[in-house]
Amino acid sequence: MSAVAVPQGPRPRSLSIGRLSVYGFLIVVALCFLVPLWVMIATSFKTMDEIRLGHVLAWPASFTIEPWLKAWSSACTGLACDGVKIGFWNSVRILIPSVIASIAIGSLTGYAMTFYRVRGARTLFVILLLGAFIPYQVFLYPLVRMFSSIGLYDSLTGIVVVHVVFGLPLMTLLFRNYYGALPIELFNAARVDGAGFLAILRHVILPMSSPILIVATILQVTGIWNDFILGLTFAGRSNRPMTVLLNNIVNSTQGEAAYNVDMAATIITALVPLAVYFFSGRWFVRGIAAGAVKG
Amino acid sequence: MVDVAATSAPQAWLRARSRLLSQLPAAIALLPAAAAVVFVYIGALAWTVRLSFSSSKMLPVFDFVGLNQYQRLFGTERFVVSTWHILVFGILYIAGSLIIGFLLAVFIDQRVRLEGVFRTIFLYPYAMSFIVTGLVWQWFLNPELGLQKTVRDLGFPSFSFDWIVDQDKVVFTLVIAAIWQSAGLVMAILLAGLRGVDAELWKATRIDAIPTWRVYVSIILPILTPMLATVSILLAVAVAKLYDLVVAMTKGGPGLSSEVPAKFIMDNFFERSNVGLGAAAATILLISVASILAPWIYAEHIRPQRVRK
Amino acid sequence: MSAVSVRDVGVRIGAVSIFENFSLEIKEGEFVVLLGPSGCGKSTLLNAIAGLLDVAEGQIWIGGKNVTWAEPRDRGVGMVFQSYSLYPRMSVEENLSFGLRIAKTPKAEIAARVAKAARMLQLEPLLRRKPAELSGGQRQRVAIGRALVRNCPVFLFDEPLSNLDAQLRNELRVEIKKLHQELGNTMIYVTHDQVEALTLADRIAVMKGGVVQQYASPYDIHRHPANLFVAGFIGSPAMNMIEGSLVPNGPGWRLDHAGGSIDMSRYAFAAPPAGGPAIVGVRPENIAIGVAPAERSGAQGRVTIVEPMGGETILWTSFAGKPMTIRVDGESPVRLGDEISFHFDVARASAFDAQTGRRL
Numbered sequence: 001m002s003a004v005a006v007p008q009g010p011r012p013r014s015l016s017i018g019r020l021s022v023y024g025f026l027i028v029v030a031l032c033f034l035v036p037l038w039v040m041i042a043t044s045f046k047t048m049d050e051i052r053l054g055h056v057l058a059w060p061a062s063f064t065i066e067p068w069l070k071a072w073s074s075a076c077t078g079l080a081c082d083g084v085k086i087g088f089w090n091s092v093r094i095l096i097p098s099v100i101a102s103i104a105i106g107s108l109t110g111y112a113m114t115f116y117r118v119r120g121a122r123t124l125f126v127i128l129l130l131g132a133f134i135p136y137q138v139f140l141y142p143l144v145r146m147f148s149s150i151g152l153y154d155s156l157t158g159i160v161v162v163h164v165v166f167g168l169p170l171m172t173l174l175f176r177n178y179y180g181a182l183p184i185e186l187f188n189a190a191r192v193d194g195a196g197f198l199a200i201l202r203h204v205i206l207p208m209s210s211p212i213l214i215v216a217t218i219l220q221v222t223g224i225w226n227d228f229i230l231g232l233t234f235a236g237r238s239n240r241p242m243t244v245l246l247n248n249i250v251n252s253t254q255g256e257a258a259y260n261v262d263m264a265a266t267i268i269t270a271l272v273p274l275a276v277y278f279f280s281g282r283w284f285v286r287g288i289a290a291g292a293v294k295g
Numbered sequence: 296m297v298d299v300a301a302t303s304a305p306q307a308w309l310r311a312r313s314r315l316l317s318q319l320p321a322a323i324a325l326l327p328a329a330a331a332v333v334f335v336y337i338g339a340l341a342w343t344v345r346l347s348f349s350s351s352k353m354l355p356v357f358d359f360v361g362l363n364q365y366q367r368l369f370g371t372e373r374f375v376v377s378t379w380h381i382l383v384f385g386i387l388y389i390a391g392s393l394i395i396g397f398l399l400a401v402f403i404d405q406r407v408r409l410e411g412v413f414r415t416i417f418l419y420p421y422a423m424s425f426i427v428t429g430l431v432w433q434w435f436l437n438p439e440l441g442l443q444k445t446v447r448d449l450g451f452p453s454f455s456f457d458w459i460v461d462q463d464k465v466v467f468t469l470v471i472a473a474i475w476q477s478a479g480l481v482m483a484i485l486l487a488g489l490r491g492v493d494a495e496l497w498k499a500t501r502i503d504a505i506p507t508w509r510v511y512v513s514i515i516l517p518i519l520t521p522m523l524a525t526v527s528i529l530l531a532v533a534v535a536k537l538y539d540l541v542v543a544m545t546k547g548g549p550g551l552s553s554e555v556p557a558k559f560i561m562d563n564f565f566e567r568s569n570v571g572l573g574a575a576a577a578t579i580l581l582i583s584v585a586s587i588l589a590p591w592i593y594a595e596h597i598r599p600q601r602v603r604k
Numbered sequence: 605m606s607a608v609s610v611r612d613v614g615v616r617i618g619a620v621s622i623f624e625n626f627s628l629e630i631k632e633g634e635f636v637v638l639l640g641p642s643g644c645g646k647s648t649l650l651n652a653i654a655g656l657l658d659v660a661e662g663q664i665w666i667g668g669k670n671v672t673w674a675e676p677r678d679r680g681v682g683m684v685f686q687s688y689s690l691y692p693r694m695s696v697e698e699n700l701s702f703g704l705r706i707a708k709t710p711k712a713e714i715a716a717r718v719a720k721a722a723r724m725l726q727l728e729p730l731l732r733r734k735p736a737e738l739s740g741g742q743r744q745r746v747a748i749g750r751a752l753v754r755n756c757p758v759f760l761f762d763e764p765l766s767n768l769d770a771q772l773r774n775e776l777r778v779e780i781k782k783l784h785q786e787l788g789n790t791m792i793y794v795t796h797d798q799v800e801a802l803t804l805a806d807r808i809a810v811m812k813g814g815v816v817q818q819y820a821s822p823y824d825i826h827r828h829p830a831n832l833f834v835a836g837f838i839g840s841p842a843m844n845m846i847e848g849s850l851v852p853n854g855p856g857w858r859l860d861h862a863g864g865s866i867d868m869s870r871y872a873f874a875a876p877p878a879g880g881p882a883i884v885g886v887r888p889e890n891i892a893i894g895v896a897p898a899e900r901s902g903a904q905g906r907v908t909i910v911e912p913m914g915g916e917t918i919l920w921t922s923f924a925g926k927p928m929t930i931r932v933d934g935e936s937p938v939r940l941g942d943e944i945s946f947h948f949d950v951a952r953a954s955a956f957d958a959q960t961g962r963r964l
Contacts, residue, residue: 007672010658022405029399030416033475036431037419043434054444056435109328116321124325124332131336133528133588135536137560138577139335141570142342145355146334165331172328197320226424228539233565243426247543250430259434270427277422278415284422285414285483495762498656499689503703503750504677513702517693 044068044264051259067260071268075261077248084265087245091225091272093156094241098163099220105164106171106216107209111201113172114179115187125172132169140233147234154236162234163224170223171216174290178212179205215287218280222273242269340581346574353568364575374576377554380466384555385534387467391474392530393523396481401511403482404489414486418479425476429543432472433459462552465545469553473540477533481526488522489515524591531587535580556580606667606680606757606790607632608653613662615645615652622648623814626662635784635791637801640811641837646794649811650760653792655679667757679758682751686763688743690735690750697731700749714753721749724783741772748783761793765800777803798838802826810834829954832961835885841918841929843885847958848924850882859884859955863924866901870951873964881958886948888918888931893938896947907942921946 039056044067046060073083113121143162144153152158182205190200231241240248246269250262277284350360368374399417403410420428435441438457446454458464492515500510516523538557545553556576563573608630615622622645630636638646651657653664655676663672671679690699700721704714722728725745735743744764751759761780765773781804784791795801801808802822810817810825810833818830829835835843848861856869859882866884896902905921905928912934919930919938930946938944955964 006663007670007674008663009661009672011673019405022402022407025398026402026407026413029395030413033416033420033479036428036435036475039435040431051440054440054448056437056441056445058445105327108324112321112324116318118318118322118325120329121321121325124328127332127336128328130588131332133532134336134340134584135532135557135577135580137536137538137557137564138343138581139339140561141346141355141564141573141577142339143335144565145342146339164327165335168328168331197324222422226426228424228426228542229561243424243539246430247426250433251543251546259437259440262430263434266427266430270423273422273424274419277419285418285487288421288480288483289487493687493689495685495687495689496691498651498654498683499685499691499747499750501656501676502654502681502683503706503754504675505703505706509706514691514693520693 040263040267043260044071044267046260048256048258048260064260067258067264068268070258071249071261071264075249075258075265077245077252084242084245084249084268087240087242088268090235090239090245091242094159094163094231094235094239095221095224097156098160098167098224099217101160102164102167102171102220102224103213103216106168107175107206107213108201109168109172110175110177110179111205112197113176115184115200116197125176128169128172132173136166136229140229144233153234154238156235156239159231159235159239159241162230163227166230167220167223170219174212174216174219175209177290178209182208212290214280214283215290218276218283219287221276225272343574343577344581346570347578349571349574351570351574353570355570360571364571365579368572368575368579371572373551373554374556374559376551377556377559380553381534381537381555384466384470384473384537385531387470388473388477388534389527389530391470392477392481393527395474395478396526397485397523399478399482400485400489403486414479414483417482420476421479423476425539426543428472428476429540429545432468432475433544436468459545460549462549465549465553469537469540469544472544473533473537477530481530484526485519485522488519492518521595524594528588528591532584535584535587607665608758608790608792609665610649610653611663611665613649613652613664614660615648615657616660617648617657621814624661626814626816628809628816628819630790630792632790633788635793635804635806637793637795637805637808638811639795639798639801639808639837642796644811645814646796646811647762650683650762650792650794653679654681654683654760680756681758681760682754682756683760683762684744684747684751684764686766688735688740688747688767690743690746692735695732695734696727696738696746696749699735699746700727700753703750704753717753717755718749721752724752724786725749725779739772740768741776744768744776745779748780752783757789759789759791761791761795763795764793765795765797773800780804798840802838810837812837827952828963829885830963832883832885832956835954835956839887841888841931843887843954844891844923844926844928846884846886846924846926848882848884850877850879850955850964852879861924863903866950868950868955870949871953871955872951873955875964877955877964882964883956883958884950885954885956887952888929890952891928891930891946891948893930893932893936893944893946895945900947900949902945902947904943904945907938907940907944910938910940919944 035057042059043051043056045063045065047062047064047066050061071083072085074081075083112118113125147153147158152161186204186208187200190204195203226243227241228243228247231244235241235244246265249265250257345357346355347364348360348362349356349358350363403413407413436456436459438444438460443454443456446456459468496514497510500514505514536557537555538561541547541553541555541558547554547558557580560573560576560580563569563576610626610628613626614624615626626649628649638649640646648657652659653666655671655674659672663670665671666679666681691702694702697718700718701714704717722731725748727742727745727749730738730742730746735746738746744767747764764780765776768776777800780793784804793800793804802825805822807819808822808825809819812833818825818834820828820830825834826838829838829843832845836845846859846861846866848859848866850857850868851860853867853869856867857871857877857879858868859866868884903923905923907919907921908927909920911918911920915934917932917934917936917938919932919936921928921930921944932938956962957964
C-alpha cells in the first residue's frame, strides 16, 4: 500500500516533541514547587527517631500525630510551654476586628473619594498610594512612641489600629478603582432622588459591592494573618499573633530541635491562608491582580 | 455695577455654603484616612527622618548632630554588608522571579490540560507567610538532616548543598525561598496579560507564519512591558521590605552573612537602643525606595497624562 | 490558479456543529462576499479557509491544491481582521516587513514589496509611525498592506470595516474595490453589512444558520431573492411583504389579500405555481405615487410617518392592513396625513411560497 491518504477532515494529530516538553517543563516545576509542602507534611507526622535518619523526602514509616498535639498545646517558647494555640486565638482576635474595620474604613474612603469632590482628597489618595510602597521600618519607631504616649501600645486596640492604618492604602485603592468603574449615572440618579451620603452608600453602592468585598476580605484575611512585623512590634506579650509565636517556638529552641513539632506548628499557622486560597480559587487571583500593590 | 455686586456676593456665598454642606459628610468620611496620612504617612515618616539627625540612643532626643549618624552608619560593618546582601539578593530574586514567572505563564498559556491544577500549585506559596516559607526552607536545607543528607544517602556521598550554613552562599538560599514564594505571583499577573492579548493578533501571526517562540519574544513581550515594569516594582519593594524571611530562615547568620537593612533598622530601634542610627538607616531605605519608584511613577502615571493632553 | 473550493466541509467547535456538508466554489480572481447575520458561520468559514480552524470533514482546495491539512502559511492566503491586529510595538514599516523578515526574504525584495504596498495604500508618510499613532482607517490600511506584501493569490477579509465610522468605511470600501481591480486576485470578504456586499462583490453568498441561502450576483440577490430570508435581509428599508393566497385568474393567477387582490399575470413565475398561501414582496423603491395605469396594481392610503433622508424620503402608509414603506424623491410634496394613491408593477415584485419561503 503506497497510496497517500487524501487530506480530508481534521489534520492528523500527533503528540509532538514541543507538546511533550511543555508538559515536561510544567510537571517538573510543579514537583519542585510541591517539595516544601510535601516535606513539611511528611516531617510533621514522623517521630524524632525517624527524622534523625535524615530521609527528609520519605513518607513517615511510623506515622504519629503526637507532634501535632504537642505543637498545638505544649510546644515551648523559652519557659512557657503552651503550644501555638494561644497564638492561634490571638491571631483570630486580631484578625476579626482588623478585617472588618479596615474594609469598612477603606470602602468609606474609596466611596467618598470616587463620588465626592472634597478638596484635598486627591492629595490624600496620592500620599496613601505612595505610603503603600514604603517599608514599615520607616514608620515603626515613631508609631511605637505615639502609641505608648496614648496608652495603645501592647494592646489589642493598638494592633488593630495599626492594621487598619497600614491596610488603608490597599483597601482605598481597591474600592476606589471598583467604584470608579461603576456608572456614575447610578449615583447621580440616587442623588436626584434626594438620597444623602449614607443612604446612597447603603442602598445603591453597597448592594453592588459584593465582588470587591469578597476580594478585600481575602486580601485582608491572608495579609493580616500572615503579618509578622506589626504583630511583633505592637501586639505586646499578651496578644502575640501566631506567626510571632511560631517563630519563637522554632528559632528559640534550646538543645535539639523537635523538627516534627516545628513543622506541625508551621502547617497549623499556614492553614488559615491556605484554606482561604484553596477555597476562594479565582477570587484569590483576582485579589492579587487588583491589589498587586501589597508586595 | 454696584447692584450686580451687591446681589451676586450673597449668592456666591450661598452657593459656597450649599456646596460645603453637600460635601460635608464626605469630608467627615475621609477623616480617618486623613488622620492616618497626617499622623503616620507624613508624621511618623518626618519624625524618623528628624531622629536621623539627632544623637538619640535608647530614647529619642531632639538635638541636632548633622550627618553624624549617617557617617556612623556607613562606617558600621553590619550595615555595609547588609546593603551588599540586599543588592545581590534583589538582583537575583527579581530576575529569577520574572524569568520563572514568565516561563510558567507562557507554558500554561499553551492550552494545557489541568491548567487550574498547575496554576494552583505555582501560586500556593504566595498565600503563605514569609515566616512559614522561611521555616520550611530552613528545615529542608538543613545540611545534617535535610536535602543534602537525603541525596547523599541516595548514593551520591560527595553531594554538597550546605549553603544555608555557608557564609558566602547563605544569601542564595534566601533567594531560592523567596523566588519559590513569588514566582507564582508573577505568573498569575502575566498570565492575565497573556489572556488579554487579542485572539485576532495570534491569527495574524499564524497567517504571517511567525514561529510561536518568535511571537512571544517579538510581539507579546513588548505588549507585556508595562506589566513587567509594574511587577518588577512590586518585587523591588518586596526586596526593600525583606525582613520576615530572614528572621525566620537564617536570623541574619551565620555571623553577619545574611543581615539585611530592614533587619538592621529593627534591631537598632528595638534591641540595640541605637534609635539615631536606626533612623538614619531607615531614611536611607526610604531614599532607595523613592529612587526606585520615581522613574516608574513618572513613566506610568505622569508621562501618559502629558501625552494625552 | 487560485480558485478556492470548499467541498463537503463540516466544522464543529466543541460539540456544536457550525455547518455540515458545506460546499462553495469561488472562481479565480473573483470577489466573493459572505453575507449574513452574526452567528451564521461566515467568519468560521473564512477561518477554515485560512487554516486557522480545523475542519471536521471535507476538503478545502486553493489554487488547484488540496490544502485541508496545510498550515495557514502554506495556503497562499493573506488575511485582514476586524480589529486590525497590528503588532503594537512595531512601526508601520516593521509591521509590513515582519513576516517577510521571518521568512528570510532578501532585503532588497522586502524593501521593494513594502514600497509597493505603501504606494498603493498611501502609507508612505506613515511608515515610521507606531500603530497607536494611527487612525482606525490608517491602521486597517496597514493591515491590508501586511497581506499585500505577501504576494498572495487569495485575500481574506474578516469584517475589515466594522470598527470604522461611516465616513472612513465608505473611503476604505472604495479603496478595497480599487485594489481588487488593480491586483485581480481572489478575494473573500466577510461582512454583515449589505451595502458593502452589494458594492464590492462579484458574487454574494448570503448565509444563515451555516447554510448558503443564495449565491449570486448582487443584482440577482437584490432583484430575484431566492427566498424570504434573502428578500428580507437585503434592502433598506426592507421589502414590503403582502400576505395572501394565490388563486387561478383566467389564464393566470391573482393574489387575494386582506384588502383586495393583485393581478399576477405580469409576474414571471419560476415554475407553474400550485396556488395556496403566498407572499408577494415589493421593494419600497418600486412603488410609485399617483393613479395606477391599467396594467398596474394600485391602492390608496394615508401617510402616517414621513422620514426625510436628504436625497430621498421614506413614506409610511398602510396596505392590506399592514404598514407599507414607499421610497420617493426628496423633493416630493407629500406631507404627513396626506391621502395618497400609489401603485407598483407586479413584474418587478417577488412572490414566495408562504410555507417554504421559496421563490415562486
